[in-house]
Amino acid sequence: MTARQILVLSGIILLIAVLLSSGCMTGVPGERARVEMTPEELVAFVQDAAYYARETGQATALEEFSKKSGLYSKGDLYIYAYDFEGTLLAHPYEAEQVGGDRSDWTDIRGLPVIRIAEYAASNGGGYSAYLYPRPEGGVIDEDAPDTYIPKIGYSCPAGTDWWIGSGIYITDLAGDEPGEYPPVVDTMISLVESGVEYGRLQGEDEAFREISNRTGMFVDAEGHYLYAYDYNGTLLAHPYLTESIGESLIEREDPFGMKNIRALSETAGSGGGFVVFIWPNPDRDNRLEQKIGYVLPVDGRWWVGSGVYLSEITGVDTSLPALPP
Numbered sequence: 134m135t136a137r138q139i140l141v142l143s144g145i146i147l148l149i150a151v152l153l154s155s156g157c158m159t160g161v162p163g164e165r166a167r168v169e170m171t172p173e174e175l176v177a178f179v180q181d182a183a184y185y186a187r188e189t190g191q192a193t194a195l196e197e198f199s200k201k202s203g204l205y206s207k208g209d210l211y212i213y214a215y216d217f218e219g220t221l222l223a224h225p226y227e228a229e230q231v232g233g234d235r236s237d238w239t240d241i242r243g244l245p246v247i248r249i250a251e252y253a254a255s256n257g258g259g260y261s262a263y264l265y266p267r268p269e270g271g272v273i274d275e276d277a278p279d280t281y282i283p284k285i286g287y288s289c290p291a292g293t294d295w296w297i298g299s300g301i302y303i304t305d306l307a308g309d310e311p312g313e314y315p316p317v318v319d320t321m322i323s324l325v326e327s328g329v330e331y332g333r334l335q336g337e338d339e340a341f342r343e344i345s346n347r348t349g350m351f352v353d354a355e356g357h358y359l360y361a362y363d364y365n366g367t368l369l370a371h372p373y374l375t376e377s378i379g380e381s382l383i384e385r386e387d388p389f390g391m392k393n394i395r396a397l398s399e400t401a402g403s404g405g406g407f408v409v410f411i412w413p414n415p416d417r418d419n420r421l422e423q424k425i426g427y428v429l430p431v432d433g434r435w436w437v438g439s440g441v442y443l444s445e446i447t448g449v450d451t452s453l454p455a456l457p458p
Contacts, residue, residue, distance in 0.1 A: 168210040169307040172260065172285060172447040178205075179287045179299050180258070182212045186291040194291070198223040199231070201271060209267060209302065216295045217255065219247055226273040240264040241281045242396045242408045245389045249423070250288040252389075252453075254296035258289030260451045262409045262423045262443045267302065283318075283407050283425050285446060303425075303446065321357060321441050322427050328359045328437040329429050337369075337435070344370035344437070345378070356416065363435045364402050366394045373415070387411040388421065388453075397428050401436030405429035411453070414442050420452035 170178070182205050186194035197203045198212045205212040206225040214222040219236025221227065235247050246263040253259035266273050266280035274280060285306070288298035304312050314322070328351055332340040343349045344359045351359035352372050361370040366383025368374060382394040393410035400408050408426045413419040425446075428438035443451040 168208060168301060169305050169311065170210070170301045171307045172287075172301075172449075174307070175285065175287050175299060175301050176258075176260075178210070179212070179289055179297060182297055182299070183289050183291045186214075186297065191292060191295065195223040198297070199225055199228065201225045205299075209305065210299065212297050212299050214291065214295060214297045215247065215251060217251060219251065222295060226268050226271070239391075240409070241278045242400060242410075243391050244396075244409050245391060248389055250286060250298050251296060254288040254290050254298070256454045258287070259454075260443060260447050260449075261286045261288065262425055262446075263300075264407060264409060265300065281407075283409065285443070306446070315446055317355075317441050317445050318425065318427075320353070321425075321439050324351065324353065324357060324359055324439050325427050325429050325437055327351075328361075328439075329431050332361075332431040332435075332437065340431075341370035345372055345375060347372045357439055357441070359437055359439050361431075361435055361437045362394065362398055362401075364398050366398050369435055397426060397438055398436070401428040401430050401438065405436070408438075410440075412440070414444070414452060416442075417444070417450065417452045422452040 195214055198205055198214055200206055203225070211225045213224040215235070216222060219234050221230050221233055221235050224231060237245065238247050239245050240263050242264060244263055250261050253261055263284055263286060264281040265284045266275060266277060267282070283303045284300040285303060286298055286300035288296055291297045303314060303318060306315055309315050328344065331343065341361060344351050344361050358372045362368055365381055367379065367381045368377050371378060383398065384392060385394045386392050387410065389411065391410060393412070396410060397408050400406055405428050408428060410424055410426060411421050412424045414422040423443045424440040425443065426438055426440035428436055430436045
């Protein structure tokens, strides 16, 4: 090993030591290490791994990234690697998938996670959001739908033909109560729950009028709002898409091919929960951005939902730099 490579490894060991001493990693021996980290620290972690890859070479880096207890794998925090064709090159919890084409892999709601992260990396690096299971007992079970929870990811190029990424569960973001959602997400969930209660107590007509009222009780000071659909994707109430009320948007498709209204409707029909999807952000000139949505059924005919843009959690502009080809 060269003197420069030794210096790189020393820097990585120092980074892990700093994370441990600052309380960013918690847990006891034999249990999964839960990581607390800010979005900015996540970026630094991934960029540091990219530097390591450039300095030690792809083969050495991929071997390291594949270790469950390596320099870049500590419980919930780990690095994975792909080429720009969607082939998985390294993953500490998905060794059986290495070498396979994962470009069309989606999360439990149909979000094309790999293609979105790859697109961010191809543009120099960026955040993404998705649903993903936690590793339990050294295993990630992608076939267990009830284990998927929202996660904030960051990806960047590691070379000319490959990229790396990592992620942090939103219940583990530093600065929030351990195991709790960020306040903006908690507020969004409460907004949806209050809309369900209002709809059940006041009935459809009154609920639809109030949800569509831009100055009503379901539009807050930060611009978050409630919307209502039936399970066929027909828009029933919305404060900003009033011209589309009565229209079925079930086939609406984003640039990555996800039918977001269908995904939201199906999630509500199965009892509700989180859905990550892409939607125009009016605060950023209607540029497309990922949104962490939450939906709940009101009754057997209709459901309500709301959402939080990824930029509200990261604190930086996360709108797509351009439409994918």
